[in-house]
Amino acid sequence: METGLTFLLENFVTLTVTGLTLGAIYALIALGYTMVYGVLQLINFAHSEVFMYGTFAATWAVMALGGAPRGSLTEIIGWLLAALVAAVATSAGIALLLERVAYRPLRRRGAPRLIALISAIGASFVLAEIIGLRDKITGAVGLDDQLSEYVRNAREGTGFPQIVKTRVLFDLGDYGVTNVDVIVISSALVMMLLLDLFVNRTRLGRGIRAVAQDSETAALMGVNSDRIVQLTFLLGGVAAGVAAVLYMIQVGSTRFNAGFLLGVKAFTAAVLGGIGNLRGALVGGFVLGLAENYGSAIIGTQWQDVVAFLLLVVILLFRPTGLLGESLGKVRT
Amino acid sequence: MSGSSVVAKPTIRQSFSARVAALPKPVKIALWVGLVVLLYLLPVLDPPLLSTPDTNFGGVLFTVATYSLVALGLNIVIGYAGLLDLGYVGFYAVGAYTVAVLTSEHASWPLLLAVPVAVVASLVSGVILGVPTLRVRGDYLAIVTLGFGEIIRLVAVNSEWLGSAAGISNLGKPPSIQLFDIPHLSWDGIVASVDLDDTSAFLVFGVVDRTPYYWLALTILLLVLWADILIKNSRVGRAWEATREDEDVAELMGVPTFKFKLLAFAMGAFIGGLAGALYASKQGFISPNSFLLLFSILFVAAVVVGGQGNRWGVVAGAALVAYLPERFREFTEWRVLVFGLALMLLAIFRPQGLLPPRRSVRARRLDERLGAIEGRGQTNA
Numbered sequence: 001m002e003t004g005l006t007f008l009l010e011n012f013v014t015l016t017v018t019g020l021t022l023g024a025i026y027a028l029i030a031l032g033y034t035m036v037y038g039v040l041q042l043i044n045f046a047h048s049e050v051f052m053y054g055t056f057a058a059t060w061a062v063m064a065l066g067g068a069p070r071g072s073l074t075e076i077i078g079w080l081l082a083a084l085v086a087a088v089a090t091s092a093g094i095a096l097l098l099e100r101v102a103y104r105p106l107r108r109r110g111a112p113r114l115i116a117l118i119s120a121i122g123a124s125f126v127l128a129e130i131i132g133l134r135d136k137i138t139g140a141v142g143l144d145d146q147l148s149e150y151v152r153n154a155r156e157g158t159g160f161p162q163i164v165k166t167r168v169l170f171d172l173g174d175y176g177v178t179n180v181d182v183i184v185i186s187s188a189l190v191m192m193l194l195l196d197l198f199v200n201r202t203r204l205g206r207g208i209r210a211v212a213q214d215s216e217t218a219a220l221m222g223v224n225s226d227r228i229v230q231l232t233f234l235l236g237g238v239a240a241g242v243a244a245v246l247y248m249i250q251v252g253s254t255r256f257n258a259g260f261l262l263g264v265k266a267f268t269a270a271v272l273g274g275i276g277n278l279r280g281a282l283v284g285g286f287v288l289g290l291a292e293n294y295g296s297a298i299i300g301t302q303w304q305d306v307v308a309f310l311l312l313v314v315i316l317l318f319r320p321t322g323l324l325g326e327s328l329g330k331v332r333t
Numbered sequence: 334m335s336g337s338s339v340v341a342k343p344t345i346r347q348s349f350s351a352r353v354a355a356l357p358k359p360v361k362i363a364l365w366v367g368l369v370v371l372l373y374l375l376p377v378l379d380p381p382l383l384s385t386p387d388t389n390f391g392g393v394l395f396t397v398a399t400y401s402l403v404a405l406g407l408n409i410v411i412g413y414a415g416l417l418d419l420g421y422v423g424f425y426a427v428g429a430y431t432v433a434v435l436t437s438e439h440a441s442w443p444l445l446l447a448v449p450v451a452v453v454a455s456l457v458s459g460v461i462l463g464v465p466t467l468r469v470r471g472d473y474l475a476i477v478t479l480g481f482g483e484i485i486r487l488v489a490v491n492s493e494w495l496g497s498a499a500g501i502s503n504l505g506k507p508p509s510i511q512l513f514d515i516p517h518l519s520w521d522g523i524v525a526s527v528d529l530d531d532t533s534a535f536l537v538f539g540v541v542d543r544t545p546y547y548w549l550a551l552t553i554l555l556l557v558l559w560a561d562i563l564i565k566n567s568r569v570g571r572a573w574e575a576t577r578e579d580e581d582v583a584e585l586m587g588v589p590t591f592k593f594k595l596l597a598f599a600m601g602a603f604i605g606g607l608a609g610a611l612y613a614s615k616q617g618f619i620s621p622n623s624f625l626l627l628f629s630i631l632f633v634a635a636v637v638v639g640g641q642g643n644r645w646g647v648v649a650g651a652a653l654v655a656y657l658p659e660r661f662r663e664f665t666e667w668r669v670l671v672f673g674l675a676l677m678l679l680a681i682f683r684p685q686g687l688l689p690p691r692r693s694v695r696a697r698r699l700d701e702r703l704g705a706i707e708g709r710g711q712t713n714a
Contacts, residue, residue, distance in 0.1 A: 043475070043476075101677075102677055102680075102681075105681045106680060106681060106684065109684060111680070111684035112684065114411075114417060114637060114641070115637065115680045115684040116680070117417075118633070118634060118637045118638075118676055118679075118680045119676065119677050119680035119681065121630055121633075121634065121673075121676060122672075122673045122674065122675070122676025122677035122678075122679075122680060123673065123677055124673070125669050125670065125672060125673025125676070126670060126673035126674055126677065128669075129667075129669050129670035129673060130670070133666060133667070133670060136666065136667075264479065264483075264626075267476060268476065268480070271473060271476055300491075302487075302490070302491045303487070303491060305483060305487055306483075306484050306487045306488065306491075308480075309480030309481070309483055309484050310480075310484065312476070312477065312480050313465070313466070313477055313480060313481075316466070316469050316473055316477055317465050317466070317469075320468075320469050320473065
């Protein structure tokens with residue numbers, strides 16, 4: 001493939017738009033990491049699986065409705081909403097389950113944070129393998145025939161029925177911006193705005209900020225910190241569910257291990273923007289998406305991931321608290 | 334403190350170690366020698382239940398020994414110095430690739446010459462990574478090292494010079510000298526007999542019988558263990574401990590914490606590179622798939638499962654992590670699932686690891702006793 005600086009300049013608009021759509025998905029997943037980290041100082045390693053379950057829920061919901069709709073716009077919107085509801089509900093449910101099973105018992109015992117990371121890694125393996133072995137698991141209980149449409153080829157990719165036909169809406173430079181690009185970027189922005197309003201303007205949001213700043217004092221002031229932690233996981237799960245649907249519209253297929261690399265990238269985005277900072281997650285996601293696209297245009301797509309990690313290392317060296325600093329979390333020494 | 338009225342009951346392990354400590358010195362030495370001899374003879378004894386039916390037992394033991402080596406190295410970084418490294422496989426890869434490049438692809442050095450270079454290359458990469466990153470805070474270090482591990486792998490995938498995705502084959506072997514053959518035991522139920530057809534040649538590094546590689550790895554493991562004991566009990570070990578417990582206080586007490594963290598990082602990288610070089614030589618070929626992020630996570634799991642900070646604990650943890658999947662190959666499909674479940678259960682029910690270091694056990698007990706005196710309940714921070 002052609003690479004180099006001239007290639008970058010010639011395709012600048014294309015690379016920018018696709019970079020932003022990529023970054024929008026990173027940003028939405030990064031929200032989950034950044035909120036949990038802000039409140040618990042815990043890397044929720046299994047958050048990538050929360051996202052992955054969302055992608056499967058969206059796919060299966062559409063399959064249960066009989067595949068992609070052929071009809072009118074209202075039908076398309078209905079299908080999308082069904083996928084969205086399924087993905088958000090599943091992701092939020094998995095996030096809450098994770099909190100309950102893998103983290104809360106540890107918090108009760110005051111276990112060191114490294115142990116929580118180990119528990120998170122274990123939970124991540126279990127969740128991913130349940131999807132990766134779903135044919136064997138349903139086979140063991142004798143349901144694989146009824147469900148074969150959903151469980152076959154468990155270790156291979158699962159395609160998403162094309163609900164939204166890609167259409168060029170308008171031209172920007174020499175790139176035709178598609179409806180999918182618009183949907184992905186605008187949904188991410190709206191989601192981020194809503195979440196930001198929720199955390200900064202509502203009573204529950206104030207609780208989250210209080211626990212993030214100082215959980216003991218917050219508890220003394222009457223904040224139920226267990227509830228707040230649950231709420232944090234719930235919000236992260238909702239964002240991951242939205243990300244899952246957008247990802248499926250854009251990429252169109254998922255796998256049992258699809259969350260892994262995306263999760264690592266999203267966490268990178270969160271750190272890049274300043275972990276614990278919601279707006280930082282947005283900025284970090286977009287910066288990472290753009291940097292990956294520009295970087296791979298200059299030195300080749302096979303170096304895309306290297307660009308991402310190098311960017312992280314460089315940013316951390318010169319600005320250890322990320323681009324926007326840490327704001328949800330307390331100021332730590 | 335010992336005069337306090339609240340005295341914790343000694344655990345089984347304590348009374349066991351107390352009993353061992355009370356033995357006269359010659360007996361203790363004899364016990365250690367016996368244990369070491371047993372370890373060397375393990376592949377020849379081929380004990381039933383323990384032995385692996387589907388793969389060469391010597392090869393499995395080699396893997397166990399290499400993982401133990403890796404865990405010892407990572408334990409210096411995580412357990413002693415308290416730095417979470419999620420990209421340890423990067424150093425392992427640097428060691429392995431240096432050996433591969435020097436002994437097959439671009440030069441044909443003898444292995445014994447390539448290994449020191451590999452180890453030094455790995456150490457240098459540790460310093461290069463450590464100097465800029467050790468100044469960032471703990472969790473960021475985790476993610477930066479994770480990025481480093483991936484970068485190393487991706488560079489290998491994308492460089493023609495490093496064999497791209499196919500990797501490098503025909504690596505150098507350690508020099509062989511055939512002195513004598515050692516027959517294996519063969520077991521029929523609990524009755525053992527000497528099987529003269531099934532032998533391990535001393536000392537031929539072959540492809541089928543991996544036992545000599547195990548002997549080599551075990552020797553290196555024992556040497557590193559010895560060095561580990563020496564360094565942990567020295568000034569350096571105490572400096573690490575102080576840095577881990579409270580960096581600011583340590584700095585105020587005159588410990589140059591950055592230098593010691595860098596030293597821990599470099600030593601960890603050194604041992605990681607050594608393990609990687611060993612692995613590459615035994616395998617005969619390497620490809621980027623041997624250095625996935627998953628392995629970094631497995632290594633961290635081995636250290637934490639065993640009890641970070643306790644060298645015997647991490648060796649035991651590594652042995653479990655390496656051995657169990659090999660022993661239960663018939664459940665290959667399910668093993669990641671079971672491994673994940675085991676990690677979760679362990680984290681929830683035994684968060685301090687299987688064999689926590691004595692110091693942290695002591696600290697915890699002291700904390701509990703103080704709590705009892707002050708009349709506060711279980712701390713739930």
